[in-house]
Amino acid sequence: MRNVVLWKQVFLGASLFLCGTSPVMATEVGDLVPDVRGNALQQDGRRVTCTISDKAGPIVGANVLIKGTTIGNISDMDGRVILDGVPDNTILVVSYIGYVTQEISLKNSQNNIKVKLAEDTQALDEVVVVGYGTQAKKDITGSVAVVSTEELKETPVATFSEALQGKASGVYISNSGGPSGETTIRIRGVGSLNGSDPLIVVDGVSNVDIDAVNPNDIESLQVLKDASATAIYGAQGANGVIIITTKQGTKSGRVRVSYDGYFGVAKMANSGYDLLNGWEAMEWQAQGMRNVRDYRGQTPTAHPQFGSLNDKDELTMPYAIKPAGLSKDQVISQFGSIDAWVASYKPDGSSSWSRSAYYQMLEDGYSEAEAQKGTNWYDMVTRTGKVQDHQISLLGGGEKGTYSASLGYTNREGTIISSFFKRYSLRANSTYNANKYFTIGQNSNIAVMEMGGERGRQGDASVFAQTYTIQPWVPVYNVGGDYAGSQASEGGRANTAYQTAMNQQDDWTRFMRLQSAAFAELKPIKGLSLRTQFSVRLMGMWSQALSEKTIATNKEGQSQNYLEENANWRLDYQWTNTATYKTKFNEDHDVTFMIGTEAMKFGVGRSMKAIRYDYIFENNPNTWILNNGSSDNMKNEGKMFDKSTMFGLFFRGDYSYKGKYLATVTVRRDASSRFGEDNRWGTFPSLSLGWRMSDEVFMEKTRTWLDDLKVRAGYGTTGNSNIGAYNYAFQYATGNDYLYGITGADSGASPGYAISNLGDVNAKWETTKMFNVGLDVTALNNRLTGSIDYYIKKTSDLLVNANWSALAGNATKPKINIGDMQNKGLDFSVGWRDKVGDFSYSVNANISTYKNKVTQLGSSDLFTNTRLSKVNITTVGQPVAMFYGYQVDGIYTSEQDVLNYKTADGKTILPYAVADEASLNPQSWVGRYKIRDVNGDGKIGAEDRTIIGNPHPDFTGGVNLSVGWKGFDLSTFLYFSVGNDLYKHYQYYTHFGALQSNFSKDRLENSWDPVTNPDGIYPLWAGTSNEGTEAANESNSTYIEDGSYLRMQTLTLGYTLPKSILNKIKFEKIRVYGQVSNVFTLTGYSGLDPEVRSNNEDSSNDMMKGIDYGSYGMPRQFILGVNISF
Secondary structure, X not given: OOOOOOHHHHXXXXXXXXXXXXXXXXXXXXXXXXXXXXXXXXXXXXXXXXXXXXXXXXXXXXXXXXXXXXXEEEOOOXXXXXXXXXXXXXXXEEEOOOEOOXXXXXXXXXXXXXXXXXXXXXXXXXXXXXXXXXXXXXXXXXXXXXXXXXXXXXXXXOOHHHHHOOOOOOEEEEEOOOOOOOEEEEXXXXXXXXXXXXXXXXXXXXXXOHHHOOHHHEEEEEEEOOHHHHHHHHHHOOOOEEEEXXXXXXXXXXXXXXXXXXXXXXXXXXXXXXXXXXXXXXXXXXXXXXXXXXXXXXXXXXXXXXXXXXXXXXXXXXXXXXXXXXXXXXXXXXXXXXXXXXXXXXXXXXXXXXXXXXXXXXXXXXXXXXXXXXXXXXXXXXXXXXXEEEEEEEEEEEOOEEEEEEEEEEEEEOOEOXXXXXXXXXXXXXXXXXXXXXXXXXXXXXXXXXXXXXXXXXXXXXXXXXXXXXXXXXXXXXXXXXXXXXXOOOOEOOOOXXXXXXXXXXXXXXXXXXXXXXXXXXXXXXXXXXEEEEEEEEEEEEEEEEEOOOXXXXXXXXXXXXXXXXXXXEEEEEXXXXXXXXXXXXXXXXXXXXXXXXXXXXXXXXXXXXXXXXXXXOOOHHHOOHHHOEEXXXXXXXXXXXXXXXXXXXXXXXXXXOOOEEEEEEEEEEEEOOOOHHHOEEEEEEEEEEEEXXXXXXXXXXXXXXXXXXXXXXXXXXXXXXXXXXXXXXXXXXXXXXXXXXXXXXXXXXXXXXXXXXXXXXXOOEEEEEEEEEEEEEEOOOOEEEEEEEEEEEEEEEEEEOOOOHHHOOOEOOEEEEEEEEEEEEEEEEEEEEEEOOEEEEEEEEEEEEEEEEEEEOOOOEEEOOOOOOOEEEOOOOOXXXXXXXXXXXXXXXXXXXXXXXXXXXXXOEOOOOOOHHHOOHHHHOOOEEEOOOOOOOEOOHHHOEEEEOOOOOEEEEEEEEEXXXXXXXXXXXXXXXXXXXXXXXXXHHOOOHHHOOOEHHHHHHEOEOOOEOOOOXXXXXXXXXXXHHHHXXXXXXXXXXXXXXXXXXXXXXXXXXXXXXXXXXXXXEEEEEEEEEEEEEEOOOOOOOOOOOEEOOEEOHHHOOXXXXXXXXXXXXXXXXXXXX
């Protein structure tokens, strides 16, 4: 994984090459001598000469085919095509990329024809869904990215957001790799300290959950990026808006049925942390003892399992690790025999005996070599998972109405045992046209999901992390047949990875997501449309998990098992009303006005939880019923969700003069119940202008090659109310928090009524103001497209958790307005498509960059803590969540080196936490980290912590390449991220043995040693107790590494059966394909996967951005699929 490259230079060069050479490549292909396939043509007809041109002159490379056959040719430099053997009553099909295809009926006497092709303006006339309406793509003045649904389908995923990665400039996606596809979406960077998730709107319904949308159901997807585009959503649009429209019926009068499905397998794309095996772990401990003796001048402490160094300066693998460190003879001496020892086993923790993995594996028949390796926990929990997806769709309709329906099934096994994701989805959309004035319809979708096992979240309690927090000399099972684990002294922490995964195999969580919208539209007069839509979102969750007895395994374990069941339901509703009027006057002026209202209510619902203990048959899920548990100490609780409401009034006006001068004005005024009465209303205006330069007279000479050139500029304001429903209110609860009796005594406690949550009545909206300027271009007959945007985004009155003193009491603190933030960035995208004869190809690329900076932040910095203190810092003048800690300047290589590390005035810089020169023992610091004296006070302390890394990328982007020849198609998609640092938090365990974790071979091979490795980068290994706090328990720069990477996300090869065959079997399309995803990754990052998603429980957390515990890496998938329609 150490494929070190010059990232910035390579990526920039590759991007420019791909984008810049496409037109050249097209010209070269077009200049080729036509491939006259006369030898393959029938010779019993006549010769026909076609001359193909457009308004600019001859067209080179146009394709001419005899309809219903493969007989054809391409035009030469003069636009001429010669066809031999043309039969009577023939229809010629003339096509060229960027032009409208024509069918020419030849008269029997015709031998020469001239065909003038018209430009296909479909790309410019494409209708795009924007806030509460639609616009022609050519008339949009805001920054809107239209994502090809065909490109989304290229990647087999659980959620559409996974496939969105790299498809739109300015959209940053990080995936977890788990089967449920948990994803973080950021549009133009981090926009708030309080959550930066974009608004997702599906068929007009806001706040739809990502996993509720079946990617196969998507008809169109737009990303609104700047405030002039999102201000119409007011308080919901500060972090961008993703608008999804699902598939609708057609008025064609025919029914279309399609099936899309695939089967495949998913495998791990990495091989783990490269940890020490059992024997190496023992020898590593021996090396530490020798170093303590030889370099520290101390007597080594005996290891609880391996004992002390013998006369060969080596340690010995024990027969038993529970009791700790006993040889076979010692076990027999203590218990009388091995059989008696085994017979005395009890699953109570204190007598839960266990052999070492070495002796247990020999007992089980393994070879000496395999037994010495011990347990490979990574191999124990990884697997090849099966993935499949099936969807049946139906659409049709006529003039009176349309309908569309689909049924989908997804089943994805994770690459960690017991992890899985299943989804059953049903969608039904319909419209009915009562007459030309009145239309009604509905869009409904229901998804039922089930998931279990490891979900790919960060933290040292994940299954992935537990592969390094248990030692390899611990066996899978102890002598009693129970799981072995951390009951063995120095064996690790908590459960083993295998036990955790196996205990999860019958636990599950089920979700139901229902969204339904009913609408009616009235068009009483020409140009006027009155529309009302009422929608509901009903969500439910039910989970069941049995926590097994773990005392026999886990030194922190529990002596009782218990069953926990959770259930909840929640209802949100939304009522949207709009009146839209479109008109045109004096032939040159197009005007559209829209006014609307929107009322929303969130959080109507309840949750319940129940727990019972002591299940007799804990391994039988059929007995996991609450009533089967003990009624002693049973627990239950229930609560209502926090309800909130929002009401909005909005207006949009669009104006176009001759299609050349464009303007859009929006205003939205929102009220939210989450703020106090004096701050509930917020007003969010925007203005955007567009100028179609290509239509100006002075651009007339460019019209032979320039199809469209538009300059855009916009400014707007949006808001954010992402806080608790009652943030403004002081809330009270009962409890025993105040230990004063009612009589006034200073002892005893009585239940009382006290403040549980402090409120801030002065809290107000976060407000985001954004300026955007952009340019859109279409050229060379729609073959070349491109856009570029520059933006400045400023967020003020950031809502942050109050950092009040203890004088405020123990109540929960509210969020208060204390900060400002700024993002500046550039989005660029370019595309090229062309066709030469039967060969077609396209290249689409995008690249984005942003710079984030906190410009104001109350009176104190914000820190994020893990097991290490202050890993991330958010401070004025810097981006959000910068990595923070000590800057390591190398290793002290000698006592003289310790004394010679001096300040500018010649004083020795005292090492970490050394109080004064009298306390300095230079020998004890040889082989330890040399830390930079940042503040120059001559000693290393907390004040020397500084910014040590930046998790924000310099730029990200993607490249889509596709080629087609006859029925074959080949495509690939690459994604890259450059310049972002990652925090290798897993090294806290694998390099410094925290929580009794296993060590990596990297630490073994690269630890400093004055003789064997004087260039080592890690401290001298002298046992975990001698690591030094500065290395083992403080955040420092050695955890930081460049996380840049280039990944080929997909490689797809497909074949579509020819029309001649399909017509015979009455099918519209049959395509078969094979695909590999996560094909390769080029990176210098040494972790499992450079794509790191930062999360806090079930939500993204930008305050922990870039912290890598080594969670679920992206799997590599191999699938075979088919697309059928008829």
